[in-house]
Amino acid sequence: MKVLSFTRPIFWFCIAVITITTSSILMSAWWVGKQYSHEVAQAQITRADYYLQGFLAAQQAEQMTSVTGILSDYGFKRTIADDDPATIASMLENHAQRVDLDLLLVFDRNGKPLADYSNLIPAKEASKIFSIMMKKPTEPRVMALTNGFYRLYQSPIKAPHIIGYAIAGKVINKDRLEHIKLITGLDLTLHSKDKGYLLSTSNIANQVINDSPTQKPSAPFWKRQQLINKQIDIESPPPYDVKLFMSADLTEFHSRFDCFGQTLVGVTLLLVVFIFLLSMVLSRRMFMPLQRLHKKLLRRASYDHLTGIHNRITANELGYRMLIECYRTEKPLLVALLDIDHFKDINDNYGHSAGDTILIEVANRLKRALRQYDVIGRFGGEEFIISCSMSREVGHETLIRLKKTISEKPFRYKDKLIPLTISIGACFIDFNQYARLLTPEELVEWADQALYASKDNGRNQITINHYKNGTLNAETIL
Missing domain, CATH: 3.30.70.270 (Reverse transcriptase/Diguanylate cyclase domain)
Incomplete structure (x- = not known):
C-alpha cells in the first residue's frame, strides 16, 4: 500500500508506538518475571520448609512413641539389666519390625553397644554415633551412615533409673523425598560430601549443589535466575554431616511468563495495526479532497494552463x-x-x-x-x-x-x-x-x-x- 504524504506522520507515529510499546512490554515482562518468580519461589520454599519441619516433628513423635513402647517392656528392661546381647538382639528384631523402624541401636548406660537391629553398624561406629547423640540428647540428628541417610533419635531406658540408651532411626530414601515433593512442589536434595552420597528428586542435582548460596557468585542483575535454591537448617554433625537443599526450577515458570508476554505483545501489535488501518481509512476520507485540491493547485503552479508544458x-x-x-x-x-x-x-x-x-x-x-x-x-x-x-x-x-x-x-x-x-x-x-x-x-x-x-x-x-x-x-x- 502506498503511504500518502498526509498519512506519513500517522504511519511513523504508529511505528513509534509499536516500538515503544513492544519494548516496554518486553522489559516489564522481564522485570516482573524476574522479581515475581523469585518472590514466589522464596515464599514457596519458606512454606515448604515450615511443612518439612512439621512433618519431621510429627514423624519423630510417632517414632519416639513406638520406641517408648518398646523400651517400657519389662522383659526388655530386664534383659538389658542382665546384659544379655543375644536376647536383646532377638527382642529388638521382634519389636523393630512391629513398629517399622529401619535402625535401632541399644547401649548400656556407659555407652557400650549391646545390640544392632540392622546389623549394619560396626561397634566402633556405633560408639561414635552414641557420643555424638549424647551431646544434645533431646535433638534428632541427620547422618550419612554406612548404607544411606538416616534421621536418628535418642531415648534413655529407665528401670526406674537409667540402665541404658536406645537410638532409633528411619532411613531417608527417594520415596520419602518424592512424597514430600508431591506435597510441597519442590525438589529436595541430600548431599554428604565426606561420604560421597547424593539423593535427590531433581534431575539437576549437581547444579543444585553447585548453585548453593554459599558457592555461587552473584549473578548479573539483567540475568533471570533459573534456579531458586535454599539450604535447609538441619542438625547434622560431622563426620556424618549432611546438607539438605530445597530448590525450585523456574524454567517452566519463565517459559509460561514469556509466552504470556509474547501473547500480550502480539495483541498490542494487532491493536496498533488496527488503529493504523483505521486511521488510514479515516485519513483518506477526510483528506482525499484536500489532496486532490493540492495536486490541482500544484499542477496549476507548475504548468502552463493553456499548452500543458512547464511554465x-x-x-x-x-x-x-x-x-x-x-x-x-x-x-x-x-x-x-x-x-x-x-x-x-x-x-x-x-x-x-x-x-x-x-x-x-x-x-x-x-x-x-x-x-x-x-x-x-x-x-x-x-x-x-x-x-x-x-x-x-x-x-x-x-x-x-x-x-x-x-x-x-x-x-x-x-x-x-x-x-x-x-x-x-x-x-x-x-x-x-x-x-x-x-x-x-x-x-x-x-x-x-x-x-x-x-x-x-x-x-x-x-x-x-x-x-x-x-x-x-x-x-x-x-
Whole structure:
C-alpha cells in the first residue's frame, strides 16, 4: 500500500508506538518475571520448609512413641539389666519390625553397644554415633551412615533409673523425598560430601549443589535466575554431616511468563495495526479532497494552463538543476528561446482563439521533437524556452529540426491553413572551457540577445551565442 504524504506522520507515529510499546512490554515482562518468580519461589520454599519441619516433628513423635513402647517392656528392661546381647538382639528384631523402624541401636548406660537391629553398624561406629547423640540428647540428628541417610533419635531406658540408651532411626530414601515433593512442589536434595552420597528428586542435582548460596557468585542483575535454591537448617554433625537443599526450577515458570508476554505483545501489535488501518481509512476520507485540491493547485503552479508544458518558473527551476548537473559533470549545455514570428498578426487576422490553438500545437510539436528528459516551457506570450544537455553539433541539429518542425507544415485552424515560422536565439556553453558556474539569468540573457539578433536579421533564423576565447560570439546557422 502506498503511504500518502498526509498519512506519513500517522504511519511513523504508529511505528513509534509499536516500538515503544513492544519494548516496554518486553522489559516489564522481564522485570516482573524476574522479581515475581523469585518472590514466589522464596515464599514457596519458606512454606515448604515450615511443612518439612512439621512433618519431621510429627514423624519423630510417632517414632519416639513406638520406641517408648518398646523400651517400657519389662522383659526388655530386664534383659538389658542382665546384659544379655543375644536376647536383646532377638527382642529388638521382634519389636523393630512391629513398629517399622529401619535402625535401632541399644547401649548400656556407659555407652557400650549391646545390640544392632540392622546389623549394619560396626561397634566402633556405633560408639561414635552414641557420643555424638549424647551431646544434645533431646535433638534428632541427620547422618550419612554406612548404607544411606538416616534421621536418628535418642531415648534413655529407665528401670526406674537409667540402665541404658536406645537410638532409633528411619532411613531417608527417594520415596520419602518424592512424597514430600508431591506435597510441597519442590525438589529436595541430600548431599554428604565426606561420604560421597547424593539423593535427590531433581534431575539437576549437581547444579543444585553447585548453585548453593554459599558457592555461587552473584549473578548479573539483567540475568533471570533459573534456579531458586535454599539450604535447609538441619542438625547434622560431622563426620556424618549432611546438607539438605530445597530448590525450585523456574524454567517452566519463565517459559509460561514469556509466552504470556509474547501473547500480550502480539495483541498490542494487532491493536496498533488496527488503529493504523483505521486511521488510514479515516485519513483518506477526510483528506482525499484536500489532496486532490493540492495536486490541482500544484499542477496549476507548475504548468502552463493553456499548452500543458512547464511554465516559466518551473522551466527556470528545472533548467537550473540541469545547469548544476552539467557544471558538475563538465557536460555542454544548450539554452534556447523560441519566438513565433508575426504572432500578433495571427491574433488580429484569425482571432485569439486561433492564436491559442497555434500555441498549443507549437508546444506539442516541440515536445515531440525533443527528448523526454529535455526541459521545455512557455517563457511568456508566444515565446518558449528549452534547456538541453548536448554537444554543439547535436545542438545545431536539434535547433534546425525544431525550426523545420514548425515551418514545414502549416497549422490548421478550422478550414484554414496558417503558415508559421519561428526565430530562435540560443546560448551554448561548454564547461570544459568555462570554469565559472553561471547563473540561469546569464544564460537566458545570452539566449535573448541571440533571439533579438535573429529578429533583427529578418526573422525565421537561428542565432547561437557561444563562448570562445573569453568572449561571446554570435553565429547564425540557418
